[in-house]
Amino acid sequence: MNSNIELTQVTEQLNSGILLLDLDLNVVSWNRFLAVHGDQKISAAKGKSVFDVFPELPKNWFERKMASVVQLGTPSFCSWEQRHHLFELPHTRPITTDSHFMAQNCTFLPFNTDGKLTGVCILIEDVTDVCHYQTMLKQTMFELEQANRMDGLTRIYNRKYWEESLAKEFVRAKRYGNQLSLIMFDLDNFKQINDNYGHQCGDMVLTETANRVSDMLREVDVFGRYGGEEFGILLTETSASGAKEVGERIRTILSNTPITFGQQTISFSASIGISSLNTMQTRYEDLISEADNALYSAKTSGRNQVCLAPSLRMCS
Amino acid sequence: MAYELNEDQQDCLQELINVAMGQASDQLARYLDTFVFLTVPNIELVNGHGLSSTLESNTDSTAVVSQGFFGYEGIRGEALLVYQHKDSDRIADLLGYEPGELSVEEQLIDISSILTTTFLNVFASQIENQMSYSAPKLLAHTQDTVSDYIKQVSFDWEMALKVNINYQVTDYSFNCEMILLIPAAAIENIKMVIDRILEDY
Numbered sequence: 001m002n003s004n005i006e007l008t009q010v011t012e013q014l015n016s017g018i019l020l021l022d023l024d025l026n027v028v029s030w031n032r033f034l035a036v037h038g039d040q041k042i043s044a045a046k047g048k049s050v051f052d053v054f055p056e057l058p059k060n061w062f063e064r065k066m067a068s069v070v071q072l073g074t075p076s077f078c079s080w081e082q083r084h085h086l087f088e089l090p091h092t093r094p095i096t097t098d099s100h101f102m103a104q105n106c107t108f109l110p111f112n113t114d115g116k117l118t119g120v121c122i123l124i125e126d127v128t129d130v131c132h133y134q135t136m137l138k139q140t141m142f143e144l145e146q147a148n149r150m151d152g153l154t155r156i157y158n159r160k161y162w163e164e165s166l167a168k169e170f171v172r173a174k175r176y177g178n179q180l181s182l183i184m185f186d187l188d189n190f191k192q193i194n195d196n197y198g199h200q201c202g203d204m205v206l207t208e209t210a211n212r213v214s215d216m217l218r219e220v221d222v223f224g225r226y227g228g229e230e231f232g233i234l235l236t237e238t239s240a241s242g243a244k245e246v247g248e249r250i251r252t253i254l255s256n257t258p259i260t261f262g263q264q265t266i267s268f269s270a271s272i273g274i275s276s277l278n279t280m281q282t283r284y285e286d287l288i289s290e291a292d293n294a295l296y297s298a299k300t301s302g303r304n305q306v307c308l309a310p311s312l313r314m315c316s
Numbered sequence: 317m318a319y320e321l322n323e324d325q326q327d328c329l330q331e332l333i334n335v336a337m338g339q340a341s342d343q344l345a346r347y348l349d350t351f352v353f354l355t356v357p358n359i360e361l362v363n364g365h366g367l368s369s370t371l372e373s374n375t376d377s378t379a380v381v382s383q384g385f386f387g388y389e390g391i392r393g394e395a396l397l398v399y400q401h402k403d404s405d406r407i408a409d410l411l412g413y414e415p416g417e418l419s420v421e422e423q424l425i426d427i428s429s430i431l432t433t434t435f436l437n438v439f440a441s442q443i444e445n446q447m448s449y450s451a452p453k454l455l456a457h458t459q460d461t462v463s464d465y466i467k468q469v470s471f472d473w474e475m476a477l478k479v480n481i482n483y484q485v486t487d488y489s490f491n492c493e494m495i496l497l498i499p500a501a502a503i504e505n506i507k508m509v510i511d512r513i514l515e516d517y
Binding site for chain 2: 058060061064067068071072073074075076077079081082083105107
């Protein structure tokens with residue numbers, strides 16, 4: 001038996017594409033995989049420029065890639081993770097994946113005849129399956145990560161993630177000398193709402209609070225549920241007076257519009273404490289306890305108030 | 317088992333690498349159209365723990381690309397290309413691509429593959445061998461993920477032969493470190509090859 005003919009039989013049945021180009025990037029030959037998936041006859045493609053046969057190829061990129069193989073005599077690679085596909089080919093799972101074209105791993109190999117470089121051999125592997133499952137895994141990981149950060153009821157950050165963010169921002173602001181302010185606020189007489197109208201009503205107040213405040217914050221602000229009816233907002237690059245303005249707006253949007261629960265209209269409000277980064281604080285917890293002190297002042301001076309931390313000294 | 321190379325073997329390997337580096341930098345310079353400087357290589361035996369603490373201590377590392385290589389006579393190993401933040405600004409430019417033609421990840425993978433395969437091809441021909449390569453993989457590409465990745469991987473192997481080579485392209489302020497790691501099972505094989513070369517010499 002002729003081992004070359006045997007090998008050709010094998011390559012014809014291979015579930016990977018083999019494409020042979022000459023040094024001018026004209027098609028020399030390909031195996032059955034490419035003929036079938038590319039739906040083109042080799043007789044028609046032979047001798048034509050690869051860019052005429054596969055017009056979807058990014059020409060500049062492809063030429064530079066080939067140049068590295070030819071000039072350095074080294075293999076080169078192209079993974080689906082960076083480029084989903086090079087050749088627009090159909091694939092074997094058109095029904096059960098949402099991938100339009102076959103995801104591919106391509107390998108470019110220098111091709112020698114009698115010890116002399118005469119072309120480039122391109123191997124094309126169908127990795128649609130791998131790509132599909134990897135994409136699903138990534139999506140799931142992302143969702144898990146999100147779920148792990150979120151408060152189940154209010155859909156804002158939970159305490160753990162919020163506090164981690166505060167710790168990070170605290171260190172960063174200290175290092176770069178940036179401004180950083182913290183708002184802590186607590187719903188007034190929340191226990192009474194729960195007692196009078198039930199926990200479902202209480203939950204609705206919490207959700208409504210989270211929604212209203214989220215809508216008025218900047219993308220960069222970090223808003224989280226600190227505990228029961230207490231919330232925290234981290235305001236990066238914001239001075240105490242800026243934070244006070246935000247605090248006032250929060251106080252107003254919460255207390256100005258009551259919520260409707262069944263037949264009932266229920267007014268609610270929050271007491272708000274504000275602290276800002278100064279040179280005395282050494283730990284992020286200092287920032288929290290100063291805002292908490294201010295929050296306490298807001299409560300004792302009649303609720304529905306915004307107070308600044310003792311170091312900033314002011315109530316309104 | 318004694319993995320250590322004796323003095324002759326060490327000198328011979330050093331010489332093979334020096335010659336390969338010279339030819340590789342010449343080829344790279346022609347392809348990239350700029351001077352490529354390679355520092356004197358550092359050859360040593362490391363254990364898994366040693367490697368992970370070396371990698372971890374380099375807190376500036378922002379990307380690691382891995383590529384496996386394998387040749388005849390059981391010569392095999394893994395190449396790690398380690399980049400620092402400031403290294404990766406102008407890789408597309410250096411490689412001769414238009415801006416926007418390829419992502420930062422692809423640039424890192426491409427330059428890594430070129431550096432690794434060019435050097436190892438020349439090295440292989442020095443020892444009358446021929447290398448094949450796996451597709452290069454970006455293990456991590458931010459400072460956080462590099463250290464996370466290193467923490468997650470146990471590097472649960474006993475011993476490896478480590479060759480460090482630093483690449484510099486001053487015109488593009490490009491700099492990266494190539495770490496070739498030959499696992500214990502392949503060290504014997506490379507020693508046999510070196511011994512044969514020493515005998516012929």
